[in-house]
Amino acid sequence: MPLNYIFPEFEVVRNADQCVACRACERQCANEVHHYSEEYGRMIADNSKCVDCQRCVTICPTHALKIVKSDNTFRENGNWSAQTIKEIYRQADSGGALLSSMGNPQNYPVYWDKILINASQVTNPSIDPLREPMETRVFLGKKPSTITRDENGELVTKRPPRLELSVPIMFSAMSYGSISYNAHASLARAAKELGIYYNTGEGGLHEDFYCYGPNTIVQVASGRFGVHKDYLNAGAGIEIKIGQGAKPGIGGHLPGKKVNEDVSHTRMIPMGSDAISPAPHHDIYSIEDLRQLIYSLKEATAYQKPVIVKIAAVHNVAAIASGIARSGADIIAIDGYRGGTGAAPTRIRDNVGIPIELALAAVDARLREEGIRNEVSIVVGGSIRSSADVVKAIALGADACYIASSALMALGCHLCRSCQEGKCNWGIATQRPDLVKRLNPNVGSKRLVNLITAWRHEIMEMMGGMGINSIEVLKGNRMMLRGIGLNEKELEILGIKHAGE
Amino acid sequence: MRREGENGYRIPAGCAISGIFDRTGEKINGWEIVKSIAVMHDRSNGLGGGFAGYGIYPQYKDYYAFHIFYDSLDAKHECEMFLERHFDIADLSKIPVRKNKNITDEPMIWRYFVIPLQSKLVESQLEEENFTRRCVLHINDKIKGANVFSSGKNMGCFKAIGFPEDVGDFFRLEEYEGYCWTAHGRYPTNTPGWWGGAHPFDILGMSVVHNGEISSYDANRNYMESAGYKCTLLTDTEVIAYMFDYLIRQKQLTLQEAANVVAAPFWQTIAAMPEKEREKNIYLRDVFSSLLITGPFSILLGYEGGLMALNDRLKLRSLVVGEKGNRTYIASEECAIRAICPDVDKIWAPKGGQPVILSLDQQA
Numbered sequence: 105m106p107l108n109y110i111f112p113e114f115e116v117v118r119n120a121d122q123c124v125a126c127r128a129c130e131r132q133c134a135n136e137v138h139h140y141s142e143e144y145g146r147m148i149a150d151n152s153k154c155v156d157c158q159r160c161v162t163i164c165p166t167h168a169l170k171i172v173k174s175d176n177t178f179r180e181n182g183n184w185s186a187q188t189i190k191e192i193y194r195q196a197d198s199g200g201a202l203l204s205s206m207g208n209p210q211n212y213p214v215y216w217d218k219i220l221i222n223a224s225q226v227t228n229p230s231i232d233p234l235r236e237p238m239e240t241r242v243f244l245g246k247k248p249s250t251i252t253r254d255e256n257g258e259l260v261t262k263r264p265p266r267l268e269l270s271v272p273i274m275f276s277a278m279s280y281g282s283i284s285y286n287a288h289a290s291l292a293r294a295a296k297e298l299g300i301y302y303n304t305g306e307g308g309l310h311e312d313f314y315c316y317g318p319n320t321i322v323q324v325a326s327g328r329f330g331v332h333k334d335y336l337n338a339g340a341g342i343e344i345k346i347g348q349g350a351k352p353g354i355g356g357h358l359p360g361k362k363v364n365e366d367v368s369h370t371r372m373i374p375m376g377s378d379a380i381s382p383a384p385h386h387d388i389y390s391i392e393d394l395r396q397l398i399y400s401l402k403e404a405t406a407y408q409k410p411v412i413v414k415i416a417a418v419h420n421v422a423a424i425a426s427g428i429a430r431s432g433a434d435i436i437a438i439d440g441y442r443g444g445t446g447a448a449p450t451r452i453r454d455n456v457g458i459p460i461e462l463a464l465a466a467v468d469a470r471l472r473e474e475g476i477r478n479e480v481s482i483v484v485g486g487s488i489r490s491s492a493d494v495v496k497a498i499a500l501g502a503d504a505c506y507i508a509s510s511a512l513m514a515l516g517c518h519l520c521r522s523c524q525e526g527k528c529n530w531g532i533a534t535q536r537p538d539l540v541k542r543l544n545p546n547v548g549s550k551r552l553v554n555l556i557t558a559w560r561h562e563i564m565e566m567m568g569g570m571g572i573n574s575i576e577v578l579k580g581n582r583m584m585l586r587g588i589g590l591n592e593k594e595l596e597i598l599g600i601k602h603a604g605e
Numbered sequence: 606m607r608r609e610g611e612n613g614y615r616i617p618a619g620c621a622i623s624g625i626f627d628r629t630g631e632k633i634n635g636w637e638i639v640k641s642i643a644v645m646h647d648r649s650n651g652l653g654g655g656f657a658g659y660g661i662y663p664q665y666k667d668y669y670a671f672h673i674f675y676d677s678l679d680a681k682h683e684c685e686m687f688l689e690r691h692f693d694i695a696d697l698s699k700i701p702v703r704k705n706k707n708i709t710d711e712p713m714i715w716r717y718f719v720i721p722l723q724s725k726l727v728e729s730q731l732e733e734e735n736f737t738r739r740c741v742l743h744i745n746d747k748i749k750g751a752n753v754f755s756s757g758k759n760m761g762c763f764k765a766i767g768f769p770e771d772v773g774d775f776f777r778l779e780e781y782e783g784y785c786w787t788a789h790g791r792y793p794t795n796t797p798g799w800w801g802g803a804h805p806f807d808i809l810g811m812s813v814v815h816n817g818e819i820s821s822y823d824a825n826r827n828y829m830e831s832a833g834y835k836c837t838l839l840t841d842t843e844v845i846a847y848m849f850d851y852l853i854r855q856k857q858l859t860l861q862e863a864a865n866v867v868a869a870p871f872w873q874t875i876a877a878m879p880e881k882e883r884e885k886n887i888y889l890r891d892v893f894s895s896l897l898i899t900g901p902f903s904i905l906l907g908y909e910g911g912l913m914a915l916n917d918r919l920k921l922r923s924l925v926v927g928e929k930g931n932r933t934y935i936a937s938e939e940c941a942i943r944a945i946c947p948d949v950d951k952i953w954a955p956k957g958g959q960p961v962i963l964s965l966d967q968q969a
Contacts (some may be wrong), residue, residue: 136884196627214666224820224900227794228817228818228900228901228921228922229818229900229901231919236919237871237872237873239872240892240905241872243891243894247891247892247893247894248892251856251858251892252856255770258881259889261884261885261887261888263891263892266891347735410805414823415873472827472831473831474829475831475832475833477828477831478831499829570820571820571899571900571901572820572821572899573899573918573919574869574897574901575896576890576897577820577821577825577897577898577899578824578826579824579895580823580827580896581820581821581822581823581824582824582827583615583822584820584821584823
């Protein structure tokens with residue numbers, strides 16, 4: 105029936121003068137957009153299958169291809185966008201909830217882009233990172249509240265378990281299953297080389313990657329996939345995932361088509377079965393239950409590992425974080441509503457949660473007011489897009505940032521937001537061996553190292569400009585920030601002044 | 606005129622500092638320090654000067670000497686009511702001043718020698734020092750128009766808007782004698798209308814004079830406010846004084862350890878230390894990471910029985926030390942030392958982050 109038909113969102117534009125019909129695009133496109141027509145003696149495209157992942161554009165040896173947004177339009181309507189109309193057609197057709205991936209793409213304010221950074225002029229000198237030490241090392245974990253000395257009066261220097269980072273950036277949780285073996289290998293190797301951490305996500309830890317344990321955070325989510333004692337002890341820290349920014353209030357989704365033998369083994373679930381984590385942890389119905397899980401994990405690992413509790417940024421995030429800080433967690437990770445995912449219900453991704461900038465400012469302020477800021481470190485993600493976002497996040501009060509979408513982009517992700525299909529042409533969000541092998545971990549890890557190294561340089565430049573030579577005191581240094589185009593309430597929540605003040 | 610610190614009003618400032626210390630406890634006349642700081646006239650701009658003298662109130666050495674500025678009689682009345690409710694007041698008087706044509710708009714300046722009332726101490730479940738600290742912070746935060754700018758035992762701060770030499774004359778410093786003096790000339794970029802913003806800044810006898818503008822300010826302030834200190838002036842000096850009070854009195858760190866927190870050695874330096882020293886420095890940097898001070902500073906920290914001089918770890922501000930017999934002189938410029946001690950035995954510049962710690966010989 106004609107109502108089934110939705111005009112394709114993208115158009116494949118092929119320059120006939122340049123195309124040599126080498127058929128590389130055909131071989132590279134897992135969505136089967138391109139094929140060679142014997143009848144016409146040229147390449148033709150099925151636009152309806154195109155997700156605009158840019159793979160064919162990138163590999164075309166003669167640069168004959170481009171993908172453009174289709175200019176086919178519904179009658180314009182300020183209330184009913186084309187996207188909304190199409191979604192109604194799709195749902196009327198299928199009866200299903202809409203599924204998407206990556207972060208919330210809607211046009212909400214990005215507060216990072218409304219915050220400006222300070223620099224020194226005259227009254228104090230800027231510091232030149234090319235000529236002076238510029239320190240970016242941070243520790244995550246509780247700070248001891250009392251100082252103890254031995255019988256000789258020397259400081260007892262034992263500290264609670266912690267993570268040491270050469271630069272306050274970590275790779276955020278992405279499970280093996282949602283992303284490929286080679287993507288994990290790239291992240292793990294890069295984390296090791298950089299002196300930071302990557303996060304297993306909720307899919308367990310492939311046995312090949314136990315060797316990266318000192319740079320690994322192992323996650324425990326509501327589905328408990330792949331969780332066992334060796335797993336818990338393999339990492340440098342353990343993260344309890346309560347929620348994630350892309351889908352607050354629900355658990356992880358891994359479509360069965362991505363559960364191959366290796367994934368099934370690592371996750372400890374049958375091959376081909378959908379891995380849908382329960383919305384809550386069924387042993388955590390309240391804050392006192394969280395405390396028990398935290399201490400169970402600490403018991404299982406002999407109090408050697410810091411425990412991170414990861415939550416999505418939701419309305420009451422400050423009070424929730426305060427509760428977590430009092431429950432024995434060493435680190436709180438907060439994920440903003442722009443945070444990515446391999447699969448999430450579209451409505452939840454696009455409508456639930458709050459911006460990380462506001463959540464971070466509120467949590468940091470609340471913990472300070474209550475005098476418990478030193479009980480926990482704060483890590484924020486969702487989404488940190490550049491070194492400037494990192495600097496702003498730290499100045500708003502974060503101890504470190506989680507990045508995932510930007511890390512995937514370093515690996516080749518072009519944000520086509522079709523991870524749930526399992527046909528990632530870049531070898532990232534797929535388990536198909538022919539696609540996975542496109543991502544070379546040697547190249548991938550190198551690109552990740554490059555990205556973080558570049559960001560670190562930029563962070564040092566910005567710090568030097570502010571006259572700050574250690575990132576420890578950029579943390580919570582909100583006087584280094586000014587808002588631009590923000591109203592009084594927004595400034596109040598962010599705890600910053602407006603530019604010009 | 607806005608009061609400094611009100612509604613986030615923060616004034617950056619450059620400065621001159623000077624200090625004298627006699628380790629045998631021999632008394633030094635207050636005019637000596639005035640002569641020293643006066644030489645560095647051009648390092649201040651007439652918008653703030655001040656002094657701290659230690660050992661100047663031997664007759665009341667067991668009492669906290671509160672020096673208080675009042676903007677109004679109402680403030681004085683409210684503050685005195687508060688003091689009477691919490692302290693035994695052994696003596697109170699105006700601080701004697703001499704008219705000086707360059708010092709104008711003076712507030713009421715009073716001095717009280719007090720000890721906490723025993724009954725209030727018991728009720729508060731605090732020791733004397735914590736109780737007194739809380740009272741001082743309370744007055745400064747809550748009683749509008751009253752500012753306790755000096756609250757130590759057997760010591761006192763004297764400060765005003767003006768060049769330091771005029772301030773010394775105004776407060777008749779030649780009438781005081783102490784074993785240790787520090788001085789400050791301020792070069793603020795804006796015009797402070799209020800005397801409380803001048804240096805030294807003191808909390809319970811731990812006084813700071815400071816030259817510099819620190820870039821870590823807000824991180825430091827946030828930490829201190831979380832620890833219960835209320836920063837009302839938004840000056841570097843205020844937060845630095847609180848930091849030392851917190852680290853040394855509350856956390857019981859040694860001066861050297863406190864110096865290693867605020868002017869921490871670089872990680873690369875720490876990595877090259879012997880194991881024990883390394884562990885200790887990693888510990889201090891990690892535990893008190895928010896109390897590192899970055900940006901330029903040179904400070905003199907006065908306290909009962911001692912004086913510490915400290916530079917930022919890059920040495921972005923000048924600081925010179927001279928020695929002659931029992932006396933040590935410390936100043937932003939050598940000329941300020943030579944002005945009062947032309948034939949010093951030894952003169953040197955401490956390295957960035959390396960504290961110079963002076964204390965009285967035993968018994969003094």
